[in-house]
Amino acid sequence: MTDCFGFIPARYDSSRFPGKPLAEICGKPMFWHVWNRAMKCPELKKVILATDSEIIFEAAEKLDVPVVMTDSSHTSGTDRILEAARKTGILGNSIVVNIQGDEPCLEPEMLTELIRPFNKAETRVTTLASPINFDEAQSRDRVKVALAKDGRALYFSRAPIPFSHTGNEQFLLHIGLYGFRMEALELFASLEQGYLEQREKLEQLRLLENGIPIHVAVTRHSCHGVDRPEDLHTVIKILERQQ
Structure with a gap:
């Protein structure tokens, strides 16, 4: 198996839930929960947040979550992780995993x-x-x-x-x-x-x-994704049961 790298796209703007990656769940922002769960996958060499927001970037650095700043013009998470993978220097045969940033129960x-x-x-x-x-x-x-x-x-x-x-x-x-x-x-x-x-x-x-x-x-x-603020109640209950 070649090297595997996980990338979590974390866009600030969302029509249904602005600032969603920063939503607090059990005392930590949602992006931290996704990253923390992904880090438990033994095949992943590294998991990196890819964001277009200075606020998310700073929050990630404070929590020691590896993060890359990407362009705000991307229309999809796939385009965002490609830019992040290029900046990280991922080689052609390496594996890039696109991890949804709104799956804190991953x-x-x-x-x-x-x-x-x-x-x-x-x-x-x-x-x-x-x-x-x-x-x-x-x-x-x-x-x-x-x-x-x-x-x-x-x-x-x-x-x-x-x-x-x-x-x-x-x-x-x-x-x-x-x-x-x-x-x-x-x-x-x-x-x-x-x-x-x-x-x-x-x-x-x-x-x-x-x-x-x-x-x-x-x-x-x-999956138990968070699309809207009201979805937070469900994932909080799931995570509390697992603690």
Whole structure:
């Protein structure tokens, strides 16, 4: 296994929750909880915060969290971690892990599951999925993925895929953690948005449209992301139970 580095994009501006990375959870900002959980993944050599905010940058330094300042014009977390990876000097065959900054209950084992497929030299991009039921799959905010027998993603969609005949089938929910070989991350950023990406508003489709396979590891773990201030109550309860 080559060197693996985790990056946590931490943007200050958010339409639903401005300043979200700084939200206090059990006495520490949310970004610290994500970083602390990610650091428990044994495969990661280092975990680095990538931010566009001086306030977040200073808060990270006070808590001894490695941090890189990035441009405020980035439109996605993927672009932000690419800039941070370049500034950190990540080599082409090294693995860059994009860790969502709003997952303070992240299970470190999920990162291990994400990284494990890179034991095969041909693996260039990985992500995760977990089973959900028919009712959960109806939400357009819950992205579904269909897989080939070898674990490669065939398609991602906001629609329930594949079609359900009985309403009893399980679906696979896409979990937005990604692993990239650095060369694949560079290539991804150089490609223009494709038709399917624009239709679904899902940037991972850019890879599939350009023939770049994504290996999907199915996990038993679920996510508890913070999208809005009211979500903090749920994650605080989870973390308090784990203490």
